[in-house]
Amino acid sequence: MEHVVLKEFENMIGSRLLTEIDDRTSYGYDGSFGQYIPDCVAQVMSTEEVQRIMEIADQHEIPVCARGASTSLSGGPLPVHGGIVLDFSQWDTKLEIYPDDLIMKVSPGVRTGDIHELAEAHNLMYPPDPSSSSICTIGGNLAENAGGPRGVKYGVTKDFVIGLEIVTADGKVLRTGGSTVKNVTGYDLTKLIVGSEGTLAVITEATLRLIPKPSDTRTAMIIFEDLYTAGKSISKILTSGVRPSKMEILDHNAINKVEDYAGLDLPREAAAIILVEVDGDPDVLVKELRIVEKALSEIGVENVQVASDKEEEARLWQVRKLVSPAVVSSGYTKISEDATVPLSRIPDMFRKIDEIKKKYDLNIVVFGHAGDGNLHPTINTNMRDPEEVERVEQAVEEIFNYAIELGGTLSGEHGIGTMKKAFLVREMGEEGVEFQKAIKRALDPKNILNPGKIFPEKGEKRLVLRND
Amino acid sequence: MEHVVLKEFENMIGSRLLTEIDDRTSYGYDGSFGQYIPDCVAQVMSTEEVQRIMEIADQHEIPVCARGASTSLSGGPLPVHGGIVLDFSQWDTKLEIYPDDLIMKVSPGVRTGDIHELAEAHNLMYPPDPSSSSICTIGGNLAENAGGPRGVKYGVTKDFVIGLEIVTADGKVLRTGGSTVKNVTGYDLTKLIVGSEGTLAVITEATLRLIPKPSDTRTAMIIFEDLYTAGKSISKILTSGVRPSKMEILDHNAINKVEDYAGLDLPREAAAIILVEVDGDPDVLVKELRIVEKALSEIGVENVQVASDKEEEARLWQVRKLVSPAVVSSGYTKISEDATVPLSRIPDMFRKIDEIKKKYDLNIVVFGHAGDGNLHPTINTNMRDPEEVERVEQAVEEIFNYAIELGGTLSGEHGIGTMKKAFLVREMGEEGVEFQKAIKRALDPKNILNPGKIFPEKGEKRLVLRND
Numbered sequence: 018m019e020h021v022v023l024k025e026f027e028n029m030i031g032s033r034l035l036t037e038i039d040d041r042t043s044y045g046y047d048g049s050f051g052q053y054i055p056d057c058v059a060q061v062m063s064t065e066e067v068q069r070i071m072e073i074a075d076q077h078e079i080p081v082c083a084r085g086a087s088t089s090l091s092g093g094p095l096p097v098h099g100g101i102v103l104d105f106s107q108w109d110t111k112l113e114i115y116p117d118d119l120i121m122k123v124s125p126g127v128r129t130g131d132i133h134e135l136a137e138a139h140n141l142m143y144p145p146d147p148s149s150s151s152i153c154t155i156g157g158n159l160a161e162n163a164g165g166p167r168g169v170k171y172g173v174t175k176d177f178v179i180g181l182e183i184v185t186a187d188g189k190v191l192r193t194g195g196s197t198v199k200n201v202t203g204y205d206l207t208k209l210i211v212g213s214e215g216t217l218a219v220i221t222e223a224t225l226r227l228i229p230k231p232s233d234t235r236t237a238m239i240i241f242e243d244l245y246t247a248g249k250s251i252s253k254i255l256t257s258g259v260r261p262s263k264m265e266i267l268d269h270n271a272i273n274k275v276e277d278y279a280g281l282d283l284p285r286e287a288a289a290i291i292l293v294e295v296d297g298d299p300d301v302l303v304k305e306l307r308i309v310e311k312a313l314s315e316i317g318v319e320n321v322q323v324a325s326d327k328e329e330e331a332r333l334w335q336v337r338k339l340v341s342p343a344v345v346s347s348g349y350t351k352i353s354e355d356a357t358v359p360l361s362r363i364p365d366m367f368r369k370i371d372e373i374k375k376k377y378d379l380n381i382v383v384f385g386h387a388g389d390g391n392l393h394p395t396i397n398t399n400m401r402d403p404e405e406v407e408r409v410e411q412a413v414e415e416i417f418n419y420a421i422e423l424g425g426t427l428s429g430e431h432g433i434g435t436m437k438k439a440f441l442v443r444e445m446g447e448e449g450v451e452f453q454k455a456i457k458r459a460l461d462p463k464n465i466l467n468p469g470k471i472f473p474e475k476g477e478k479r480l481v482l483r484n485d
Numbered sequence: 486m487e488h489v490v491l492k493e494f495e496n497m498i499g500s501r502l503l504t505e506i507d508d509r510t511s512y513g514y515d516g517s518f519g520q521y522i523p524d525c526v527a528q529v530m531s532t533e534e535v536q537r538i539m540e541i542a543d544q545h546e547i548p549v550c551a552r553g554a555s556t557s558l559s560g561g562p563l564p565v566h567g568g569i570v571l572d573f574s575q576w577d578t579k580l581e582i583y584p585d586d587l588i589m590k591v592s593p594g595v596r597t598g599d600i601h602e603l604a605e606a607h608n609l610m611y612p613p614d615p616s617s618s619s620i621c622t623i624g625g626n627l628a629e630n631a632g633g634p635r636g637v638k639y640g641v642t643k644d645f646v647i648g649l650e651i652v653t654a655d656g657k658v659l660r661t662g663g664s665t666v667k668n669v670t671g672y673d674l675t676k677l678i679v680g681s682e683g684t685l686a687v688i689t690e691a692t693l694r695l696i697p698k699p700s701d702t703r704t705a706m707i708i709f710e711d712l713y714t715a716g717k718s719i720s721k722i723l724t725s726g727v728r729p730s731k732m733e734i735l736d737h738n739a740i741n742k743v744e745d746y747a748g749l750d751l752p753r754e755a756a757a758i759i760l761v762e763v764d765g766d767p768d769v770l771v772k773e774l775r776i777v778e779k780a781l782s783e784i785g786v787e788n789v790q791v792a793s794d795k796e797e798e799a800r801l802w803q804v805r806k807l808v809s810p811a812v813v814s815s816g817y818t819k820i821s822e823d824a825t826v827p828l829s830r831i832p833d834m835f836r837k838i839d840e841i842k843k844k845y846d847l848n849i850v851v852f853g854h855a856g857d858g859n860l861h862p863t864i865n866t867n868m869r870d871p872e873e874v875e876r877v878e879q880a881v882e883e884i885f886n887y888a889i890e891l892g893g894t895l896s897g898e899h900g901i902g903t904m905k906k907a908f909l910v911r912e913m914g915e916e917g918v919e920f921q922k923a924i925k926r927a928l929d930p931k932n933i934l935n936p937g938k939i940f941p942e943k944g945e946k947r948l949v950l951r952n953d
Contacts, residue, residue, distance in 0.1 A: 141724075162669045172644070176640070197859075198640075200825065202901055203921050205680055208676040229725070252585040256608070301769050357665045359588070362586075391665075426670045428668070428669050430669055444671075446659070449659050456928070457672075458927065459923040460924070471672075
């Protein structure tokens with residue numbers, strides 16, 4: 018980056034412009050792979066700053082990558098072509114609730130957990146709850162359209178965003194949507210920008226919608242002797258008439274990783290467990306779990322353990338939260354996949370992953386949001402062993418191909434980022450990718466907004482597991 | 486249209502190409518205003534036919550307007566620049582349910598009511614329920630992102646579409662989304678195309694998601710002595726902790742129109758009534774309505790009448806369904822508006838509409854989806870009286886301006902179509918409209934997909950109340 022440009026940035030934001038190599042290095046990674054050093058980092062604190070930076074970036078064709086807490090598992094915020102990183106993590110100044118309108122307005126650096134807390138203090142709920150909610154920012158959730166366990170009943174981030182303030186590639190400030198849940202005036206830019214991974218515009222404010230907080234929850238753990246039956250149970254529960262608020266699955270490996278890590282008295286022998294939460298009026302919850310039990314007994318599933326109190330319920334959800342840390346703690350590198358399939362095909366997907374695990378002799382843990390068909394086959398691997406990495410590449414490719422074959426998708430909630438872009442054409446076809454690129458070119462003709470994401474670059478055919 | 490082109494169409498679909506003036510005339514209107522005669526009409530029955538027609542249209546730059554049952558209130562399907570109308574109403578051949586995946590696949594001509602019936606036969610529910618559901622087609626619902634009373638709890642059409650098959654402006658067939666609820670692979674074309682009023686692509690198939698059908702419903706009618714308190718009650722109910730599945734309002738005029746029309750023993754003196762439905766487990770519904778009653782009594786509202794049986798409940802919802810027919814039957818032309826405001830501003834909007842009614846001496850009936858802030862101020866007017874039409878124009882303009890001032894929108898569920906395009910800039914600003922137009926130009930560079938919709942044409946400043 019030219020010195021004169023850096024000077025211009027520095028004049029604007031002073032010491033919030035970081036140019037030292039140590040600082041820049043620490044902005045070069047996220048929760049996925051690869052390390053890319055940006056030319057500079059701007060810790061932005063206002064729409065005006067973002068606007069002015071975009072004007073300069075437009076003029077000099079400088080890549081701009083927005084970044085929150087960088088918990089991304091798909092490489093979303095990585096500055097793969099250098100340029101400037103906009104660090105939004107400091108800009109947490111706006112967190113306003115309007116309880117009578119059931120909405121909240123937030124700046125991009127607000128922590129998702131703080132949004133939950135404020136909503137709950139007003140007896141309201143912001144349902145999206147990615148596992149990283151205690152550290153991630155809403156800006157990152159918006160960029161990647163983050164999900165979480167409550168997706169099965171309530172939907173994902175996009176379903177709770179009704180308005181945005183954005184800065185365009187050429188530095189214009191626009192508002193999309195508004196403060197109403199219903200809005201059909203023009204194209205739905207809000208839902209186009211959310212989940213576009215920072216490639217179409219930079220988000221500087223969001224209006225979120227809230228719902229009344231359910232008065233209670235109740236959780237059951239269902240224990241399975243075989244994985245196929247566990248898969249079949251998912252559709253069975255979802256067609257029983259009950260709408261679970263969470264429905265998560267852990268396979269045998271995931272159970273044992275958690276048990277090794279935290280010793281929570283889990284059934285180590287089980288092929289899988291499913292955790293089901295129902296929410297709403299306390300009088301109905303017991304009845305709803307009985308309906309679930311009855312539906313399951315029709316397919317021979319009898320081992321259903323309902324948490325007897327809040328403490329036990331909290332312990333069960335702790336199990337789910339601990340899967341990722343447990344896998345990480347086992348030492349090797351964790352590669353989290355995100356393949357998502359139609360509900361009735363979950364048993365097939367489980368069977369396939371089991372085959373792949375054996376075929377490539379890999380350590381694969383499967384868990385995920387069962388009620389959405391959103392599985393996280395997670396591979397523990399030694400990145401220093403090129404032969405093993407090769408097997409990982411092939412295994413992941415087979416998982417992707419099979420998910421697509423089943424009518425599913427590469428990514429349910431993590432995004433494409435750098436990690437999966439080589440596979441985009443396989444899901445959408447050349448013409449589908451071209452249709453998407455036409456939108457990208459129209460809104461960012463100089464390709465300065467988070468370049469190198471979503472769309473494969475020439476010749477890219479593989480997962481980005483190494484930065485070389 | 487050149488004879489050779491007509492011949493080409495005819496060779497493809499034979500007698501399903503309509504070219505006689507009588508036929509063409511009957512395809513020139515919808516539920517709004519204006520009459521525009523297309524050059525021809527193709528009753529399409531397959532993706533291949535649509536694809537071939539789009540190729541020819543692209544080659545000859547012929548405007549293409551997709552059309553379902555044409556119940557649109559905003560002019561969406563009107564062929565304002567002539568060209569070819571694609572009549573999808575005959576193509577109702579695909580109506581497939583996959584209960585274990587909680588999805589349905591439908592061709593564009595399927596009647597929305599048939600989707601409801603099939604879902605319910607499997608103890609499932611497709612929540613979007615526009616008032617015209619007994620006659621409208623899913624294709625039209627998709628184009629305009631139709632809403633309906635259940636929006637308050639479940640959302641609108643877009644929230645239940647997870648995949649599309651589309652034909653692009655240059656005749657390519659693409660699939661967007663898929664068969665999974667979660668999908669963050671690339672840009673969300675599904676949610677961009679739904680609600681884009683046929684201006685970005687032609688939809689040839691949709692995959693809809695379904696949810697378990699709630700086991701029961703219960704309805705209360707709340708009677709108000711003043712409209713302002715009725716408005717205030719809306720936020721009060723929605724923050725009581727209960728999530729109503731429907732919440733509709735009728736003002737004094739609406740009540741009396743229905744009473745004149747159908748004699749349903751409504752409280753003619755009331756300033757307004759609100760109908761509230763809750764759904765779910767029967768044991769909880771009574772309790773929930775008591776919570777609503779308690780919340781309302783805190784602001785002095787005491788007249789809450791809970792329907793004692795299914796018959797009475799059906800009668801109450803009949804009241805809501807009859808507002809439009811009652812207004813139509815009163816003889817003059819009905820102009821239905823669709824302004825939507827944040828929940829806490831509904832009382833202000835009611836007050837403003839009352840002022841406008843007096844100021845312009847107009848017959849305005851107000852009803853609508855109270856729980857979404859989505860009001861339908863509906864004007865009865867004599868279109869042959871130019872002086873009155875002038876007053877209507879001014880009144881509607883004031884309603885729009887005030888909705889925008891309150892943080893609301895021009896249209897909550899009817900769409901922009903021809904009717905409201907002159908006001909688009911007011912809501913989005915010039916730069917916001919330009920951003921949207923960039924998408925339109927990128928995906929339809931020759932402007933052949935439903936031209937003359939959404940975006941104002943040069944010099945357009947008014948409602949399209951007359952085609953002159």
